[in-house]
Amino acid sequence: MMQTVLPTFINLPAAKQEKIVAAALAEFADKGYQQASINVMVSSSGIAKGSMYQYFKDKKGIFLYIFDFAISLVRRTLMQVKETTQEADFFTRLEKSLLAGVEFIRQHPRIYGIYLKILFDQHVPQRPQLLKAVRQFAAEYFQSLVRQGLERGEIRADLPGPAATFLLDALFDRFLQATCVPFFDVTLGLDQAPPAEIEHRVKELIDLLRQGLAS
Amino acid sequence: MMQTVLPTFINLPAAKQEKIVAAALAEFADKGYQQASINVMVSSSGIAKGSMYQYFKDKKGIFLYIFDFAISLVRRTLMQVKETTQEADFFTRLEKSLLAGVEFIRQHPRIYGIYLKILFDQHVPQRPQLLKAVRQFAAEYFQSLVRQGLERGEIRADLPGPAATFLLDALFDRFLQATCVPFFDVTLGLDQAPPAEIEHRVKELIDLLRQGLAS
DNA sequence: AATTGATATGACCAAGTGGTCACATGAGGT
DNA sequence: ACCTCATGTGACCACTTGGTCATATCAATT
Numbered sequence: 062m063m064q065t066v067l068p069t070f071i072n073l074p075a076a077k078q079e080k081i082v083a084a085a086l087a088e089f090a091d092k093g094y095q096q097a098s099i100n101v102m103v104s105s106s107g108i109a110k111g112s113m114y115q116y117f118k119d120k121k122g123i124f125l126y127i128f129d130f131a132i133s134l135v136r137r138t139l140m141q142v143k144e145t146t147q148e149a150d151f152f153t154r155l156e157k158s159l160l161a162g163v164e165f166i167r168q169h170p171r172i173y174g175i176y177l178k179i180l181f182d183q184h185v186p187q188r189p190q191l192l193k194a195v196r197q198f199a200a201e202y203f204q205s206l207v208r209q210g211l212e213r214g215e216i217r218a219d220l221p222g223p224a225a226t227f228l229l230d231a232l233f234d235r236f237l238q239a240t241c242v243p244f245f246d247v248t249l250g251l252d253q254a255p256p257a258e259i260e261h262r263v264k265e266l267i268d269l270l271r272q273g274l275a276s
Numbered sequence: 277m278m279q280t281v282l283p284t285f286i287n288l289p290a291a292k293q294e295k296i297v298a299a300a301l302a303e304f305a306d307k308g309y310q311q312a313s314i315n316v317m318v319s320s321s322g323i324a325k326g327s328m329y330q331y332f333k334d335k336k337g338i339f340l341y342i343f344d345f346a347i348s349l350v351r352r353t354l355m356q357v358k359e360t361t362q363e364a365d366f367f368t369r370l371e372k373s374l375l376a377g378v379e380f381i382r383q384h385p386r387i388y389g390i391y392l393k394i395l396f397d398q399h400v401p402q403r404p405q406l407l408k409a410v411r412q413f414a415a416e417y418f419q420s421l422v423r424q425g426l427e428r429g430e431i432r433a434d435l436p437g438p439a440a441t442f443l444l445d446a447l448f449d450r451f452l453q454a455t456c457v458p459f460f461d462v463t464l465g466l467d468q469a470p471p472a473e474i475e476h477r478v479k480e481l482i483d484l485l486r487q488g489l490a491s
Numbered sequence: 492a493a494t495t496g497a498t499a500t501g502a503c504c505a506a507g508t509g510g511t512c513a514c515a516t517g518a519g520g521t
Numbered sequence: 522a523c524c525t526c527a528t529g530t531g532a533c534c535a536c537t538t539g540g541t542c543a544t545a546t547c548a549a550t551t
Contacts, residue, residue, distance in 0.1 A: 069497085091398065099539065100539090109499060114541080115498065115499075177395075180392075180396065181392040181393055196461070200462050200463045214491055216489045217489065217491045218491065220484075223463050224480045227454075228447060230450070231451070232446045235446035235450065236442075236446070242396065243404070244407045244408050245411060246411070247408060248419075248441045249439070269440060269488075270488065272432070272488045272490060273484075273487045274431045275486040275487060276429055276432045276433065287527095287528095314509065324530040324531060326529065326531065327528080329509095330528065335510090
């Protein structure tokens with residue numbers, strides 16, 4: 062994905078690499094691209110500013126490396142969820158997928174933070190490509206679930222596939238946002254909710270998807 | 277909402293006020309709060325920098341004024357939609373509401389742009405209050421629709437109200453984002469879609485809500 | 492010990508930021 | 522014509538930014 066990491070960084074001892082990645086991840090997640098400060102990154106990872114430019118060509122290079130690191134972790138995790146729920150029925154798979162998303166964010170809040178910061182910021186380098194990569198991946202995940210659900214006859218045969226995918230994507234992303242962005246969700250109070258309540262809400266929402274709203 | 281407009285601004289001729297508001301709106305919508313430049317605002321509205329500080333206490337003051345201006349326009353519009361669809365059935369009301377949202381964004385893209393920029397930016401002044409104000413308003417709108425839908429027996433009596441509200445909120449907000457943020461929606465291709473297709477997609481999604489996914 | 496080539500460093504640079512202030516301008520009242 | 526007072530103005534301030542570069546450090550080879 063058009064990296065601009067310099068070989069110097071690759072040759073670094075793993076521990077030092079991790080410190081730098083952690084610092085950059087935290088800063089980008091907190092401030093977004095433009096507002097993130099390289100001065101903060103270097104001082105919080107304990108290296109000199111000049112060193113940073115021996116590791117990466119420029120700020121854009123740092124960001125793209127971090128983004129690549131992040132998205133590959135997401136991909137691996139989601140693929141694993143997909144495999145381990147292979148046998149379950151459609152709605153159970155949805156449930157497990159959403160819970161896995163919640164757990165992923167609990168473990169890697171800054172990765173999701175970067176995604177949220179990127180979403181609506183026109184001035185992020187390579188934004189079209191980066192955004193498309195994330196969104197396409199999510200859409201394909203849901204498409205694949207829907208396809209299998211149709212094949213097994215677990216969902217209506219006359220279901221408009223793209224619309225269903227869109228709905229799932231919308232609901233899931235919003236649910237995840239609600240669990241980790243304070244003041245964002247005023248109806249379910251998901252942020253900092255205990256796991257038991259989150260599980261209950263997931264079940265409730267998926268039931269809603271299953272049955273529909275009409276009487 | 278804790279304004280910091282100075283009387284000097286209020287006494288300004290309306291045309292000059294509008295130029296300043298337009299410039300600030302455009303800049304905040306494009307860059308978000310921190311990244312927005314007062315230098316750009318003053319130069320694009322043709323006033324001196326010093327003048328800006330005779331009109332507003334500081335950057336925060338400008339932003340809060342603009343936000344207040346924006347949200348009151350949203351409130352008025354949504355209230356009007358609510359009234360004019362009073363007699364329609366639940367699902368028709370949903371349809372009209374979503375289409376009204378699309379139309380509002382078409383006419384005031386920068387207002388929605390500010391909302392999007394604020395959503396995930398921890399460093400916006402008064403963020404908790406501002407975000408809560410917007411979200412609560414949307415939630416109450418859907419709650420009121422759901423309540424009336426229940427009373428009229430148009431939706432299932434055993435429906436969990438908060439979950440339904442959450443689902444509607446999620447879907448609608450995502451739909452609106454998809455219509456105006458390029459590369460965001462890869463499944464329906466809503467951005468820059470012709471009105472006829474948007475209407476079709478709205479109907480399709482609301483039908484999905486009505487009937488559910490299950491076979 | 493001497494040499495060499497890669498890596499580490501932080502003072503420094505130009506540019507841009509939000510905000511200030513001494514002064515200029517103008518309208519109204521005497 | 523003179524004074525007054527609200528308003529307009531842009532040079533200026535301290536500060537931060539991303540990025541550079543001459544120099545120092547270090548490890549390996551001769």
